[in-house]
Amino acid sequence: MKNVPTLDIRRYDSDRDAFVAELGAAYREFGFCCISGHGIPHELIDGSYDVFKRFFALPTETKMKYHVAGSGGARGYTPFKVETAKDSQYADLKEFWHVGREIPRDSKFADVMPPNLWPSEVPGFKPYGYGLYEALDQLGSRVLRALALHIDQPENFFEDKTDVGNSILRPIHYPPITQDNIPNVRAGAHEDINFITLLVGASAEGLEVLSHGEWLPITTEGDAIVVNIGDMLQRLSNHVYPSTSHRVVNPQNENARKPRYSVPFFLHPNPDVVLDPLDSCITADNPRRYDTSISSHEYLLQRLREIKLI
Structure with missing residues (x-):
């Protein structure tokens, strides 16, 4: 069985042509690649997971103070069984929080990018949460430079299209599965909406990607971060970069009885970017x-x- 490859992004500086060719080939085949050598400190990742777990452990009524009804979950807290994968009959078994980009409130995008909420009950939530947001935003920009070169665009092609992107850091809590009669999927099969998604440190197995009709489990080693293509980049690249279906299933072992935490970063273009297919694609x-x-x-x-968020 083929596996999604892991590539060291430091090779972009030391072995650029080969790295760009291998990265492009991985995305053309799988829509996914694992990226190592990114330099994001373990302390930032571990500290972020710690504050996110502490938030999800709060009483429901406390968390609901940060739920903004009618906002589509754009910022703050979204409770269990709200989001539903497109065409799925079951709501996803998860609760989550959204951190967005901090922009000046007189920005032309202020009406579509609301200010962040920060839970006062969890010390360190803001410095860790926004620190991880910025680190993943910068790593995503590095990946996009290589992807631009692979489709015959200038290295900095994406920079002015993502510098005020409506990107989201989404800490997710999937609770332990305690009953045997519920669907075997924590998050239904779906494609992401955005340009690229960076997934840091899933704490348990369960992520699977659909490749040539088979579900391949994705597990990372060391510091690797899973990076996949979203529908907006699929459209812009005229499907050169495919946005691939993926899901989160319940592990077929005792880990189903444990909570699962995961922190994807959804890198979005600026709200006014037009997603017309590029001539080079x-x-x-x-x-x-x-x-x-x-x-x-x-x-x-x-x-x-x-997906029933608005």
Whole structure:
């Protein structure tokens, strides 16, 4: 069985052409790659997990103080069984929190990017949560430089398209599965909406990616972070980079009885970026797949309706 490869991003500086070719090949085949050598300190990752776990351990009524009804979960807390994978009959078995980009409140995007909420009950939540946000944002930009080169764009092609991107850090808590008669999926099969997703340190097995009709388990080693393509980049690249279905299943062992924590970072373009297929991704073998233009913000709203967040 083929496995999603792990590539060391330091090779972008030491062995660029080969790294870009291998990274591009991984994404063309799987829509996923594991990235090592990124330099994000263990202390930042471990400290972030610690504050997120402490938040999820709070009483429900305390957490609900940070639930903003009608906001689509854009910031703050979203309780269990709200989000539902597109076309799924079961709501996902998870609760989560959203950290967004800190922008000046007179920014032209202020109306679609609300201010962050920070739970006063958990000391350190803001410095760890926003520190991890910024570290993953910077790593995502490094991955996008390599992806740009692979599709014959300038290295810095994505920079002015993501510098005020509506990106989200989403700490998730999947509670222990204590009954035997509930669906065997904690998060239903889905594709991500954004440009790329960076997933740091899932605490238990369960993540699977659909490849050639088979579900492949993804497990990382060492400091590796899972990075996958989302639907917006699939559209912009005219499907050169596929957005691949993935899911989180209950482990078939005692880990199903343990909570699972995971912290994906959804890297989004700026809200006004138009997701038209790039000319460099349109060929005789891969004709243009989209005739209508749509901005990333319009696309986001359309998808949030589908997954019942708005």
